[in-house]
Amino acid sequence: MSKPYILISDPTLRDGNHAVAHQLSAKQIAIYAAAADKAGVPIVEVGHGNGLGASSLQVGESLESDVVLLKTARKNLTNTKLGIHVIPGFATINRDLKLAVDIGVDVIRIASHCTEADITQRHIGYARERGKETYGVLMMTHMATPELLVEEAQKMELYGAEGIIIMDSAGAFLPGDVVDRITALVDGLSIPIGFHGHNNLGMGIANSLAAIEAGATMLDGTAKGFGAGAGNAQIEVLVAVLEKLGYATGIDLYKILDAADLAEREIMPLVPVIKSESIISGLSGVFSGFSKHVSRISSEYGVDQRDVYRKLGKRKVVAGQEDLIIEVVLELVKIRKNAARVN
Amino acid sequence: MSKPYILISDPTLRDGNHAVAHQLSAKQIAIYAAAADKAGVPIVEVGHGNGLGASSLQVGESLESDVVLLKTARKNLTNTKLGIHVIPGFATINRDLKLAVDIGVDVIRIASHCTEADITQRHIGYARERGKETYGVLMMTHMATPELLVEEAQKMELYGAEGIIIMDSAGAFLPGDVVDRITALVDGLSIPIGFHGHNNLGMGIANSLAAIEAGATMLDGTAKGFGAGAGNAQIEVLVAVLEKLGYATGIDLYKILDAADLAEREIMPLVPVIKSESIISGLSGVFSGFSKHVSRISSEYGVDQRDVYRKLGKRKVVAGQEDLIIEVVLELVKIRKNAARVN
Known part of the structure; x- marks a missing residue:
């Protein structure tokens, strides 16, 4: 049996924006x-880390407006399609x-937290109406069982999504978790399924392969893994x-290697590595996009980042709840002060 | 069924030496x-990158002699065992x-190329005779079929090895390759089996897990992945x-995270990342310890490292054949000159 074509989407210029506090320049x-266009990448996704x-x-202000980001990318893509990540709530239709x-x-990918597909209906409808290639994206999917994910994804299919991508936004999955979810989605839906992996537990590539072997036909990857926290599948x-x-x-393998080397030189202050706090954030199931904020606020108040992640994990925080970081940090400061008073 | 205890050996201070041209200091x-001792790591391996x-x-001169390296480590290990990597030919018994x-x-690990277990007999015998915990190590195991590996490992068992570790020295394996080999070894031998992974194809951790799930009970890992080429399993x-x-x-998880952070600050000029040339070296099946030499010699002669790896891969080079790098580079220079003459 010949192996299926795998559709690769490259969010270096969107997920990578998380790694530089959304300061990617037009240049x-x-x-x-x-x-990426020269290397034959099918889709390049561009925007603020949290999307349109x-x-x-x-959540952080972009250096460049969406208009500048998108017009610049548009001008530099010939064969590659231009994609956007759209979270209703951040992005309005009008x-x-x-x-x-x-x-x-x-290419328009309408995304929601894994249990909130409902909020994507109007945006998916609009994207289809305008004749665009439209996908549904479920984020933080380690927070839902395979069964629940199928229900949510089926809603998106009903709204008109032409494919579903599940994101391991926290880098929390091991291959078995991915296989369970992709298998359930492939069985429960009639549209293509994709996977977007992060590397907190060193599983970015392995989870992507597990997804493919379970029947997914779409994958996301970024140059040198540039992205939130420990980075994306490379x-x-x-x-x-x-x-x-x-x-x-x-x-083209040599050309994508060259593109990644260029990205390292031109757009990345640092190539992502798996830091100690990324491991704890992955274990805690906290969204990788939180890492810059957690690091800054924790060091400002002198608390152990690892404890902050564990507490955020217990609260099951999701993207958009960045204001809870300071709340948790202040709680830890209070605990420390009380402990000092007792001693 | 309760899961087995996994014996972790940490060659940060041996494999990491490859990443700094064997310049780790006594301090x-x-x-x-x-x-590492404080974190409860069972075995710490110390030495020149290519061992005793x-x-x-x-292959490169150590900053410190074996005597200094081993005495220093010995003094700083209380509960952790001190291990060495021994390749007969480099290391003599007397x-x-x-x-x-x-x-x-x-702990003494006697290593050979995957098809040359014969050369380990006397060294294994000597280590056992002196009452030391003794393992056989097969390197570059992507170059042998599972059946051949079993034959070679059985020789080591016969010589007296108390366990066998297979190394993916080139970072060339995907999880299926590891499962095939570990399964065959677990079936064919009566001693514990271990796996030592490199990260060239992003599979350091995933391959280690695959090994465990196939029945291995020993793993190697280094702080932040410090090691040859794209680094080791972290x-x-x-x-x-x-x-x-x-x-x-x-x-202890927090303490090993701290140890890794300390290692990054105190012993590592750079945390390993998966560079373009590491990917090609993994695909070509070339030993990761070659990377410093390939990079230096290629840039000296102005040839594409990637072509050097591909040619070295075709020649099936192994550790100790570092002199072939210059031969291959000169070949590429000659091809370039001839091409220039024709044009």
């Missing part, structure tokens, strides 16, 4: 988009989505390993 | 050995192994993931 967008319309004081479509995005490793296993991606 | 050895007696012009035993090493990630899966290691 950096242009450089990497052009290199998310630039704000609470203000943001309409604009993005007018600028010429090709696109150039994915391409190499998929090639070794006999899957076609249409991406 | 650095002391600092990390003490931290390997310091030489050809000059090197006797000395190491006299200094007080606890010990603090291994400990976290094994804990998540319910395997006991006896290692």
Whole structure:
């Protein structure tokens, strides 16, 4: 049996924005988009780390507006499709989505927390109405059972999604967790299934392969793993390993290696590695996009980041709840003060 | 069924030496050995990257002699056992192994290329005779079929090895490759089996887990992955993931995270990441210890490292054949010159 084609989407210029507090410049967008295009990457996703319309004081302001980000990418993509990540709540249809479509995005991924597919209905409907390639994305999927994920994904399919991508936003999965979820989704839906992995537990690539072997046909990967926390599945490793296993991606291996090297030089202050706090955040199941904030606030108040992650994990925080970080840090400060008073 | 105890051996101060051209200092050895001891790591392996007696012009001279390395480690280990990696040919019994035993090493691992177990007989015999915990190590095991590995490992068992560790020295394996080999070894031998993984294809941790699930009970891991090329399986990630899966290691998670952070600050110029050339070296099946040499010589002669790895892979080079790098580079220079002449 010949192996299926794997559709690779590259969110270096969106998920990578988490790693630089959303400060990617138009010039950096242009450089990497052009290199990815040359390597034959099918889809490049661009934007604020939390997607379209998310630039704000609470989760961080973008250096460049969505208009600049998208127009710059558009100009530098010839064969590669331009994609966006859209979380209803951050992105409105009238203000943001309409604009993005007018600028010429090709692929629209409407995302919600894994148990809140309901909020994606209108946005998916709008994207389909405008004739765009439209996917549903479920985030933080370690927080839902396979059965619940199937129910949520079926809603998205009903709304018009042409495929479903599940994200391991916290880097919390081991391969068995991925296989259970992808198998259930492949069985329960009639549209293609994809996986987006993070590397907190060193499983970015292994989980992506597990997804493929369980029937997924779409994967996300970023140059050098550039992305939130411990980073994403590394696109150039994915391409190499998929090639070794006999899957076609249409991406040129030497050229994607070159694009990743270019990205390291031109857009990344540091290549992601698995730091101690990333491991704890993965074990705690906390969204990787929190890491910059947790690190800053913890050191400001002199508390152990690892304890902050554990407490955030127990509270089951999700993206958009960045304000809970300070609450948890203040709690730890209070516990420390009380302990000092007793002693 | 309760899960087996997994015996973790930490070669940060031996495999890590590859990453710094064997320049680890006595002070650095002391600092990390003490931290690993505090974290409850069962075995710490110390030495030149290629093991006991390997310091030489050809593969690189150690900053410190074996005597200094081993005595320093010995002084800083209380509960943790001191281990050495021994390749007959580099290490002689009378000059090197006797000395190491006299200094007080606890664990001796006698290693050979995966098809050359024969050369380990006398060394294994000597280590057993001196009453030391003795293992056989097969290196570059992607170059042998599972059946051949079993034959070679059986020889080591016959010589007296109390366990067998297979190394993915080139970081070339995917989990299925590991499962095939470990399963065959567990079936074919009556002693414990272990796995030593590298991360060239992003599989350091995933391959280690695959080994455990196939019946291995020993794993190697290094702080932050410090080691040759793309680095080793990261010990603090291994400990976290094994804990998540319910395997006991006896290692304290927070303390091994601290030890790894200390190692990053005190002994590592750079935390290993998966570079483009590491991916190609993994795909080509070239020993990760070659990477410093390949990088230096390639850039000296202005040839593409990736082409050097591919040619070395075709020649099936193994550790100790570092002199072939210059031969291959000169070949590429010649091809380039001839091409220039034709044009």
